[in-house]
Amino acid sequence: IIKIVDIDGRDQVRDFAEDMERMLGSKMKSVKVSTEFDYYNSMLVNTADEDGNFIELGGEFPLEKNEHFNNLPVNTMQSDVQVPTNVYNKDAYILNGIYWSEALNDVFMNNFQKDPTLTWQYFGSSSGFFRIYPGIKWTPDSNGVAAFDCRNRNWYIQAATSPKDIIIVVDISGSMKGLKMTIAKHTINTILDTLGENDFVNVIAYTDYVRYVEPCFKGTLVQADLDNREHFKVLVDELHVKGEGKVAKAMKESFKILNEGQGSLCNQAIMLITDGAMEDFKDVFEEFNWPDRRVRLFTYLIGREMTFADNTKWIACNNKGYYTHISTLADVQENVMEYLHVLSRPMVINHNHDIIWTEAYMDTVLFATKAQSLLLMTTVAMPVFSKKKETLSHGILLGVVGSDIPLLEVMKLAPRYRLGPHGYAFLITNNGYILAHPDLRPLYKEGKTLKPKPNYNSVDLAEVEWEDIDETLRTAMVKGEMGTLSLNVRASVDKAKRPLFLTNDYFYTTINDTPFSFGMVLTRGHGQLMFMGTVSVEEGKFPHSTATGHSLCLSSAPTYCETDIDPHHRKYSQLQAVIRYLQGKEPDLECDEVLLQQTLFDAVVTAPLESYWQAIMLNASGMEVGVETAFLGTRSGLIRLTRYTGIETRVAKKFLTPADKDNLFTVDHFPLWYRLAMENPPGRFVYYIPVEDKDNRDKTGTIPIIPSLVPDQFELSWQCLLVSLYDYQGMCRSGHSHSSSARPLLSVSHVFQYFLTMKKALFAETFAMSHKAKRTDALQPCDTEYPGFMLDNSIKETNSLLKCGRCQKMFVVQAVPDSNLVLMVVQADCDCSRQYSSITLEPKEVKYNASVKCNRMKSQKVRRRPKSCHAYHPKENAKDCGGASEISLSVALFLASLATSLALRRWT
Incomplete structure (x- = not known):
């Protein structure tokens, strides 16, 4: 039975979205379960001393490579714990938290047994330790330091607080010169690092007048996306001290901005960074903030002087904020994080376990361990808090629990065979940023190394679907609407070497209980139809290869059968799984019956090709000189091929081998030769020259460039x-200026700074100079x-x-x-x-003048605010507003940090 089926885009986009809702919903359930619940240190496991004995906290910890976890050696029977270098791993508070969180082991294991598609599950504590399942051997960075701190991760910050509008006010008067200004700049950068795409920010500097760090942003809030945050950092690095500090004007300006009703319209805060506030601010607060105190004030007293500590603390305590004293660079990280715990209080008191989903990101932890296959992920996370009645008003956040979901697994629910050769599916966030899209290119090549682009997770849909000039598609999707749109597009294929003119029909809808929207594209013509045929299982059974040298293979991109649910099935390739399922040997396999039926039909109707190719091979006179391979591909991902020459004499040695990703069916695309053939009328031959990478000298073809054609x-x-x-x-x-990117190391190496400031200021100034901007010629x-x-x-x-x-x-x-x-x-x-x-065909950079740059940076695109906001609770205990901070380190930690700092100084 053969029939041509019209694809109803509206029904199909709804079906795909419902499948994604079920999948993502199951991940949310696992995270919810995880909030109701002597240790292994992941840096030290399986580590022995000189005598061969396991060191303290580093006992024997069995690890086995697991394909489900990127072939990383893991322990699926046990979680383990990572503690940042700047946190003492035997502190009583840390040990107590690790002890009670041990109960999560059984929860994590039970979650994984119920849903074997789960990947990493973890708990990030507010005190700094990080429990991860399955257990791994943590690899330090290139400097031998465990710089990773879970509290700096976006999933932790988003789950711990509601969206926020932040005005950073920094004192640049003459008294802030030297090390104080260095600490202040680092404090600003650290605050900026705690902000995300749902937050808004501005930075104001003051002496005896108010100065916007970026004049373009005067009187407004801008979205705290990566580009704006990095832009602020560059400008902050250029600040210089002068004059007398008068903060009252800056305070009034900050309140006026926050009262404009822009930004997130949730938490609002002013961060005052100064070495002393001498003025009386009572009139300012009475005018703008009292009695409701909707705007919190966080004060950071910079330097060793405590003369104005009481006044600075009074500002925070009378405006539901928090006061901290930052005397050295080593103090910055821990003290900045305090404001997040204050902002979390209303949510904790309400006992709201709000679930958050992050933007796309690459897991740099696994990337550092060389186990990362450079896949994009999203994290589902939610806060964990103390339910003790006696501490309810304090709103004590215990930490955040989360789990990673590879976006590749989500997109498999919208298989390409149902979308046609030019069709595709994509996901975006409530801010319009891309989660998954075939034209999203998160990596770039520098030399022979692949690296993540700095802004890979803040690529806007309008920057990929750029033919949508009026942003009609983007606006509708961000608003969570369901609908359709048609566009004539210029699509680039073959690594942007060839353009195609297509008419695309877009279908889109929202994914319930998430901030995501799902879109699907069908191209007019082949994309609107599906060729369906029915054959029996007996007819469709096929061998992997024949004695005559012909091969039949299935793409690994479509999921014919789900082999990841049952660990027993993970050893099978897709072809092996299909054959065993059809033979009745694995009846428990979950297989795509529609795709299997289409693949079986394709196998049956293309089977006569083998005898045809065999006849040509036997008839040497019928062979054309230079023919190396004959092949056929179908929409289901099935490929038949035969080789007429051996690998030794074959020119295109890579063509249609597993390493030839461009010419095989993948999750992201149909092969280019297939797409080009589909755009040509029947009976027309398509000649296609696959060009290998420039680094590979075995060329399968060349494309000549004829110069001087006008x-x-x-x-x-x-x-x-x-x-x-x-x-x-x-x-x-x-070339451009930028600040040192070694921020994660500051919490360790700057313990040495603390030591030096106590000994001789000269050394401190020299150390601080090493963090000034440097000229580079890096790709940007x-x-x-x-x-x-x-x-x-x-x-x-x-x-x-x-x-x-x-x-x-x-x-x-x-x-x-x-x-x-x-x-x-x-x-x-x-x-x-x-x-x-x-x-x-070389690309040329598009240059923008200052006016255009300003408009682009401060433009507020349509976005959908998160549904929940916890900015206020009447039972909050505002008296817990901080105090003077002191560094408390064990001798062992101090000496270790000192040694690390000395080593870093020697290398630089």
């Missing part, structure tokens, strides 16, 4: 359409434009002359019948290089 004359003669294509995820090389995110050429197939032949000074260059262009080839003959004895520049 766009306007060539277009008139041959009707070659020159189109502009854009890449808003480009990386350009340009940018926008680029590049040309694309499309041929008018109605023109079969033409010729023309180009005048080049004293000579003329003649060229003739003729279409090769029944193909996508063009024959071009160019006169070689006339040099036109002086008159006409070469045409290249």
